Amino acid sequence: MAQIAEQPKTAPPPPRIGKQSDPCVMVIFGAAGDLTGRMLIPALYNLARAGLLSREFAVLGVARAQFSDEDFRKKVFDDIKTYCGDCVDDELWEWFSQRFYYLQGNFDDDNLYSRLKDALTKIDQTHSTHQNFFYYLAVAPNFFGPIVQRLAAAGLMDQSNNHWRRVVIEKPFGHDLESAKALNQELLKVADEKQVYRIDHYLGKETVQNIMAFRFANGIFEPVWNRRYIDHVQISVAETVGVEGRGSYFDHAGTLRDMVPNHIMQLISLTAMEPPISFDANAVRDEQAKILHAIQPMSDEEVLSRTVRGQYGEGTEDGKRVPAYRGEEDVPPDTRTETFVAARA
Ligand SMILES: NC(=O)c1ccc[n+]([C@@H]2O[C@H](COP(=O)([O-])OP(=O)(O)OC[C@H]3O[C@@H](n4cnc5c(N)ncnc54)[C@H](OP(=O)(O)O)[C@@H]3O)[C@@H](O)[C@H]2O)c1
Structure with missing residues (x-):
């Protein structure tokens, strides 16, 4: 580590909104x-x-x-x-x-x-x-x-x-x-x-943050956000790029492990949970946990009928040819790791 410099005189702007971090x-x-x-x-x-x-x-x-x-x-x-x-x-x-x-x-x-x-x-x-x-x-x-x-x-x-x-x-x-x-x-x-x-960095995404405000601070939607008026909810997470340089990591993980237990479970629980008693971290966590407990584990037969796995083929992205998953760098040509997963809970 090089010599530590004097503190600079310039300072960042004052906060626009939100709480400033601790030192x-x-x-x-x-x-x-x-x-x-x-x-x-x-x-x-x-x-x-x-x-x-x-x-x-x-x-x-x-x-x-x-x-x-x-x-x-x-x-x-x-x-x-x-x-x-x-x-x-x-x-x-x-x-x-x-x-x-x-x-x-x-x-x-x-x-x-x-x-x-x-x-x-x-x-x-x-x-x-x-x-x-x-x-x-x-x-x-x-x-x-x-x-x-x-x-x-x-x-x-x-x-x-x-x-x-x-x-x-x-x-x-x-x-x-x-x-x-x-x-x-x-x-x-x-x-x-x-x-x-x-x-889970997904929780910082604006769209995800907005789910809470949209659901609980909105007199129009809150009363109809329940199973009497909603038949089912589909959550789609669509990537715009392939695995690019992350083949060696991704091929060991696969989309199921990479996306579902973290990001998708967060989205499911935020969408389906009851209103928390406050927006305190523990109160929100407790309501989310109830949803996770309420999801029925799948039997082996149900896994076959209620889930789909797949891999992307070659195609074009912004007018450029891009390879199939099996043609990506550091990915074995016969890999069976999934890059697509769908499941019904
Ligand atoms: N990339 C993403 O978008 C993403 C998203 C979510 C989670 N993650 C997770 O975040 C973690 C890091 O991912 P990444 O994509 O940033 O990996 P990465 O590009 O391979 O970076 C790993 C870093 O660790 C350093 N490192 C590795 N072994 C070391 C050792 N023995 N001693 C000191 N430094 C060492 C490397 O340093 P040198 O380069 O100097 O060797 C490099 O700075 C992984 O657990 C990954 O699953 C990544």
Whole structure:
């Protein structure tokens, strides 16, 4: 990590709407990867643009790639240009970029975590982040447990001095019930349940957020949103692109595991749940859970009659020829992994 610079004089705009984040450092494990570049960096930039990031905020990226802080900032700039869809505001960029740092290392190396601790101490002093740290695991799932255990061993999950420490995990959270339970146990050995955020980025999508407002803040629809007036609901999630460079990940997962237990179950439960007693996270979660319990498990025969799996063939996208799934990079030509799934619940 290069020498930490002075805090820049410029500041982000005041928040337009919503609550500003707490002062904190976001540590991104897997900072050189696809999820970071395509999703996390643009999301952070948009939060900064909306004035929703605390002024006392910084990001520390961790991965194997040999980057200096400056190289990492350049990559962040390129990601914003590529994925945010418009030009980067010079003044905001000056404020934003100076809170990005990079630490090179291997997740399996214990020494990384003592260097991480030193780096966090310095960043915390420079940006007054109140020692609040959250660790975003943008890494392959086999690293989830080991990284959190090493963070805890280095004292980096400790919340004893009025600061918070959190860990954020995206899908896939295990590949079946048993592995999900095993991962849960591994995490909860060293972290409190309230420190673990199993997130689903679909919940941040505007259309998904709007389902709640549309259902419960709308005097026209609320009274007729029930089985007397609605015969059935179809939820379609249509991708605009193929697996592109993600073949090696996708072929092990498939659409069923990649989309259904997380995003689609969220959509089903938000669509079908009763009004929660408040919009507090636990109250909403409890109502969603009731729907999941109410879905009947399928028998083997029902799986055959109520589900369909398929793969996409070759076609055109924006006037360009694109390959069939079996012709994608890193996908075996005889793979039976599904890229399409439909099910009736
Ligand atoms: N991509 C998405 O849109 C998406 C969406 C939802 C969930 N996810 C999940 O998010 C996770 C990350 O996905 P991704 O697509 O970003 O993967 P990726 O592009 O392969 O990135 C993995 C990152 O981890 C780093 N890394 C791997 N092994 C390491 C090690 N031993 N030590 C240090 N760094 C290491 C890589 O660093 P180097 O490049 O420096 O080697 C890279 O920065 C996966 O669990 C995936 O399932 C991804």
